[in-house]
Amino acid sequence: MRVLVVEDEPKMAGLIRRGLAEEGYSADVAATGDDAIWMAQATAYDAIVLDVLLPGRNGFEVCRELRRAGMWSPVLMLTARDSVDDRVAGLDAGADDYLTKPFSFAELLARLRALARRPPLARPTVLEVGDLRLDPAAHQAWRGDSALSLSTKEFRMLEVFMRRPGEVLSRLYLLEHCWDYGYENRSNVVDVYVRYLREKIDRPFGRDSIETVRGAGYRLRDG
Amino acid sequence: MSRLPIRVRLTLAFALAMAAVLAATGAFLYLRLQSSLDEAVHETLAARLVDATALARSGATGRTVSDESLTEIRTATAPPARTELERVPGMDGRVRLAYSVVDTPRGKRLVIVGAALGDRDEALTGLLRQLLIAVPVALIIASLLGYWLAGAALRPVEAMRAEAAAISGSEPGRRLPRGEADDEISRLATTLNEMLARLERAIERERSFVADASHELRTPLALLRAELELALRKPRTAPELEAAIRSATAETDRLVRLAEDLLVLAQADEGRLPLRREPVRAADVLGAVREAFRSRADAAGRSIETDVADAIVLAADRLRLQQALGNLVDNALRYGEGAIRLDASARDGLVEFHVRDEGPGLPPEFLPHAFERFTRAEAARTGGGTGLGLALAAAIAEAHGGTAEASSEHGGDVWLSLPQAVS
Numbered sequence: 001m002r003v004l005v006v007e008d009e010p011k012m013a014g015l016i017r018r019g020l021a022e023e024g025y026s027a028d029v030a031a032t033g034d035d036a037i038w039m040a041q042a043t044a045y046d047a048i049v050l051d052v053l054l055p056g057r058n059g060f061e062v063c064r065e066l067r068r069a070g071m072w073s074p075v076l077m078l079t080a081r082d083s084v085d086d087r088v089a090g091l092d093a094g095a096d097d098y099l100t101k102p103f104s105f106a107e108l109l110a111r112l113r114a115l116a117r118r119p120p121l122a123r124p125t126v127l128e129v130g131d132l133r134l135d136p137a138a139h140q141a142w143r144g145d146s147a148l149s150l151s152t153k154e155f156r157m158l159e160v161f162m163r164r165p166g167e168v169l170s171r172l173y174l175l176e177h178c179w180d181y182g183y184e185n186r187s188n189v190v191d192v193y194v195r196y197l198r199e200k201i202d203r204p205f206g207r208d209s210i211e212t213v214r215g216a217g218y219r220l221r222d223g
Numbered sequence: 224m225s226r227l228p229i230r231v232r233l234t235l236a237f238a239l240a241m242a243a244v245l246a247a248t249g250a251f252l253y254l255r256l257q258s259s260l261d262e263a264v265h266e267t268l269a270a271r272l273v274d275a276t277a278l279a280r281s282g283a284t285g286r287t288v289s290d291e292s293l294t295e296i297r298t299a300t301a302p303p304a305r306t307e308l309e310r311v312p313g314m315d316g317r318v319r320l321a322y323s324v325v326d327t328p329r330g331k332r333l334v335i336v337g338a339a340l341g342d343r344d345e346a347l348t349g350l351l352r353q354l355l356i357a358v359p360v361a362l363i364i365a366s367l368l369g370y371w372l373a374g375a376a377l378r379p380v381e382a383m384r385a386e387a388a389a390i391s392g393s394e395p396g397r398r399l400p401r402g403e404a405d406d407e408i409s410r411l412a413t414t415l416n417e418m419l420a421r422l423e424r425a426i427e428r429e430r431s432f433v434a435d436a437s438h439e440l441r442t443p444l445a446l447l448r449a450e451l452e453l454a455l456r457k458p459r460t461a462p463e464l465e466a467a468i469r470s471a472t473a474e475t476d477r478l479v480r481l482a483e484d485l486l487v488l489a490q491a492d493e494g495r496l497p498l499r500r501e502p503v504r505a506a507d508v509l510g511a512v513r514e515a516f517r518s519r520a521d522a523a524g525r526s527i528e529t530d531v532a533d534a535i536v537l538a539a540d541r542l543r544l545q546q547a548l549g550n551l552v553d554n555a556l557r558y559g560e561g562a563i564r565l566d567a568s569a570r571d572g573l574v575e576f577h578v579r580d581e582g583p584g585l586p587p588e589f590l591p592h593a594f595e596r597f598t599r600a601e602a603a604r605t606g607g608g609t610g611l612g613l614a615l616a617a618a619i620a621e622a623h624g625g626t627a628e629a630s631s632e633h634g635g636d637v638w639l640s641l642p643q644a645v646s
Contacts, residue, residue: 009442009446011446011470012442012445012446012449015446015449015450015453016449018453019449019453019456022453022456022457053438080437080438080441080442080445081434081438082437082441083434100441101441101442101444101445102441102444102445102447102448102449103445103448103449104448104452105449105452105453105456106452
C-alpha cells in the first residue's frame with residue numbers, strides 16, 4: 001500500500017511516515033496543498049492522509065480539488081480541528097474518514113486498511129446526471145441553472161434515481177430505499193411520488209427524464 | 224405606580240388628563256350658562272323697574288303677581304331685607320328682586336320688581352345633569368381608546384422582544400428587522416443590532432480562541448503520543464529510545480510553555496496579571512535577557528548586542544519585562560537573521576525597548592495581526608513556537624500601561640513602550 005501524507009509539521013510527517021514504513025507501507029510526504037495535488041495526480045495512491053491546516057490551500061480545499069479533478073483515492077483527514085463543524089466540512093468536501101489528533105497509531109493503521117478495501121470508484125459529493133445536479137449535503141438540486149424546490153422525500157427519491165442513472169428501478173427497490181417498514185400505506189406511494197417528482201423536475205422544463213418501464217418500474221434517462 | 228404595566232400606566236395618565244380637561248370644560252360651560260342667564264334676569268328686572276317707576280309716578284300703588292313676574296309699589300320706603308326670596312306665593316320657584324325709591328308728587332314710593340328664577344335654575348340643573356352623565360361616558364370611551372392606542376404603540380416593541388428572544392447563540396448572525404421610519408422603535412432596533420454585532424464578534428473571538436488553543440494543545444500532544452506509541456510498537460535499541468525520549472521531552476517543554484503562556488494571557492485578560500513593580504535599571508534587564516539567550520545565539524552563530532544608557536530606571540516588574548523581551552529575542556532568533564540589537568531609550572516619560580535584527584522583519588500583511596493570539600506568519604507555522612510570544616509581550620506591556628509595536632522598515636524591529644513611572 002502506498003500512502004500520501006500531507007502534513008506541514010515536519011516532525012509529525014516524519015513520525016507518520018516512520019510508523020507506516022514499519023508496517024511495510026511506503027509513504028510520501030507533501031508539506032503543502034499544492035504539492036499534494038500534483039503528487040496525487042502523478043501517482044495513484046491507495047490512501048491520502050490529509051491535514052487541514054496547511055500553508056496556502058487548506059485540507060478541505062485540497063480534498064475538493066482532488067475530487068473535482070477526478071481522483072478518487074480514499075482520503076483520511078487527520079487534524080487537530082475536532083469541532084463537529086470541521087468534521088462535517090471535511091466529510092462533505094469528499095473525505096472518506098476523519099481522525100482527530102492526538103490519535104493512536106493502531107487506529108490510524110486500521111482506518112487506512114479499511115479505506116484501502118474500498119474500490120477506487122467515483123464517489124462524487126455532488127451527483128450529476130445530464131443537466132440534473134444534486135448536492136446531498138447542501139440539500140439542493142438543480143436542473144441546468146435553475147434550483148429545484150423539492151420536499152425531503154422527493155429529494156431523497158431523486159437522489160436514489162441519480163445514484164443509478166439509466167437503470168430500471170423497480171417499485172419495490174424505490175420503496176425499500178425511500179421508505180422504512182414503519183410506513184403503512186405501501187400500495188401506490190411510489191407512483192404518487194414519481195408523479196410529484198415529474199411535476200417538479202420534468203414538466204416545467206418540457207422534459208421527460210423519468211420514464212415508465214411497463215411492468216418493471218422507472219428509469220432516469222442517462223443524459 | 225411603577226409596578227403597573229406601562230400600558231396601564233399610560234392609560235391611567237391619559238384618563239387623568241382627559242378627566243381634568245372634561246371637568247374644566249364642564250365647569251366652564253356651567254358658569255357661562257349661569258352668567259348669561261343671570262344677565263338676562265338682570266336685564267328683565269331693569270326694564271321692569273323702569274316700567275314700575277313710571278307707574279309709581281302716575282300715583283299707582285299695589286301689588287301684581289304672575290307666574291313669572293312681580294311688581295309692587297309701596298308707600299313705605301324701607302327697602303326689603305333680601306333681594307332673593309326662596310318662595311313667593313303664586314310665583315314659579317325662587318324670585319330675584321330689584322327695587323328703587325322714587326320721588327313722586329305724592330311723596331316717596333318704594334318700587335319693587337321681581338323675576339322668577341325657576342326657568343334659570345331648571346336650565347342649570349339640566350345642564351349639570353347632562354354633564355354628569357356625558358363626562359364619565361366620554362372619559363370611559365377615551366380611556367378605552369387610550370388603552371388601545373398604548374397597545375398599538377407598544378406592539379412593535381413586543382414584536383421586537385419576540386424577535387430578540389428567538390435569537391440564540393446558534394445563529395449569532397441574525398438581526399432584528401428595522402422599521403422604515405426613523406423613530407424610537409427603529410433606533411432601538413439599531414442599538415440592539417449593534418449590541419448583537421458586538422456580541423457576535425465577542426463570540427467569534429472566543430470561539431476562534433478556543434479552537435486555536437485546542438489546536439495548539441493537540442499538536443504537541445499528538446506528537447508526544449505518536450512518538451511514544453511508535454517507540455513501544457517494537458523492541459527498540461537504546462539510541463532509538465533515547466531519540467524518542469528526547470523528542471517527547473521537547474514536546475513536553477512546548478506544552479509547558481504553552482500552558483504558562485495561556486495562564487499569563489488569561490490573567491492579563493481579567494486585568495489581574497500580578498505585577499511586582501519596583502525600580503528597575505533598563506541596562507540590568509537587557510543584560511539579563513542577553514545572558515539568557517547567549518548560548519542559543521552562539522550555537523546559531525549570531526550575536527546579541529545591547530545599547531542602553533546606565534541612568535535609565537523605570538518602575539516595572541523585572542521578571543515579566545524580561546519574559547516579554549525574551550519572547551521578542553526568541554522570535555528574532557527563530558525567524559530573524561544576523562545580529563540582534565537590544566536597546567532602551569527614555570523619552571517623554573516613556574522607555575522604549577527595541578529588539579532589532581538584520582532580517583526582513585515581519586511580512587507587511589502580517590503586521591496588523593502580529594500581536595493577536597495564535598497568529599503566525601506563514602513562514603513561522605512550522606517553527607515549533609506557540610503563536611503566543613508576541614501576544615504575551617503585548618499583554619505584559621499593556622499590564623504596565625504601555626504598548627507593543629512592530630515595524631519591518633529597517634529590518635526586523637519590535638518594541639515595547641512602557642511608562643517610566645507608575646501612573
